[in-house]
Amino acid sequence: MNIFPEGMRNRLRSTFTGQLEGSPEWVLKLEDGDDAGYFSPGSATWAVHGQTATIVAGVRALLMQAMHAGAMAGVHDHSRYKEDPLGRLAGTIRWIFTVTYADTATAVATSNWVLKLHERVTGSYLDAQGISHDYAANDPELLSWVHLAFTDSFLATAKLWSEPIPGGPDAYVREWAKAGELMGVPNPPRSEAELARQLQAFLDSGTLVRNDRVDEAVKFIGNPPLSRAMMPAYHVLFAGAVSSIPEEYRRMLGLEVAHLGPVRLPVVGATRLVLKLVGAMLGHEAPSESSARRRLIRLGLLSPDQTVAAGRGAA
Incomplete structure (x- = not known):
């Protein structure tokens, strides 16, 4: 039984899927x-x-991605994230959950569709030394950085706010390397240690920068145009995302862990409470996972008593 009004639940789910009522067709x-x-x-x-910590992971990934001047240029030049931030979020969620839960043909087709959209995302940007570079969204370097930012963010938030990962962090990084391969990422990391090494290589190379575009994106991510009722909870989740980012990246983003004078606020615990509230509002059934389980049952790969999803994902 869900004690929260259906309208409130639908409004929350629509934030992630872009659809106010029911499940999007792609979920079905x-x-x-x-x-x-x-x-x-x-x-x-x-x-x-399948956990609500993915909400914090999404915020964290956007912050991390912003530090690559080429990736940020693509967003700045081609994305309508200011006019339609929830539409961009819904599109990203669609790809992640499709690759996670769909059959292989659909996962491949959806990834190819995203790559096709990326073909028109080209332009130029200035690096940390003020040198101009051409960029394309499907450049291996940009694809690698986006994959690293996503993988690191989903792993970091899962370790803080989700149940233990089957097989541990290495298993998640190794499995999600498949998503990187589908998107054309060369040599995606297959262990937590390799993930850390590849991230450090970007940091050491001087590729990551802080500029006006980064500051603009960070400001927008910290205060997106959500409903007034949702903003207090979002600010807690944003603070949680910031707290999960290593200090060297926080400095580059111009962010600090929330504090009151010299005392850091307990944002990890506060984030856990907000995520529990979100989970209670969404209910026990994760629509994407439930649809996938029904496919597995139809194929005889899962028993019928496993139709209800255990997670509380956003879609």
């Missing part, structure tokens, strides 16, 4: 397909992506 179509897909119940990927 996860029930279709002829195989299990790349991941399955009990996998590290299902465990990480």
Whole structure:
């Protein structure tokens, strides 16, 4: 039984899917397909992506991505994130959850669709030394940085606010490397240690910068145009995302862990409470996972008593 009004629940879910009532068509179509897909119940990927901590992970990933001047230029020049931030969020969630829960053909087709959209995202940017570079969204370097930012963010927030990961952090990084491969990422990391090394390589190379575009994006991510009722909870989740970012990246983003004078505020605990509230509002059924389970049951790969999803994902 969900004690929260249906309208409140729908408004919260629409923030992530862009649809006020019911599940989007792409969620319902996860029930279709002829195989299990790349991941399955009990996998590290299902465990990480089926929890409400993914909400904080999404915020953290956007902050991390902003530090690459080429990635930020693509967003600045081609994205309508200011006019339609929830539409961009819904599109990203669609790709993540499709790759996570769909059959392999759909996961491949959706990834190719995203790559096709990226073909028109080109332009130029200035690096930290003021040198101009051309960029394309499908450049291996940009694809690598985006994959690292996503993987690191989902892993970091899962370690703080989710249940233990089956197989541990290495299992999640290794499994989610498949998503990187689908997007053309060269040599995606396959362990937590390799993930850390690749992130450090970007930091050491001087590729990551802080400029006016980064400051503008950070300000927007910290105060997006959500409903007034949602903003107090969002500010807690934003503070949680910031607290989970290593100090060297926080400094580059111009962010600090929330504090009152010299005392840091207990944002990790506060974030945990807000995520529990979000989970209670969304209910026990994660629509994407439920659709995937019905496909697996139809294919005889899962028993019928496992139709209800255990997670509380956003979609």
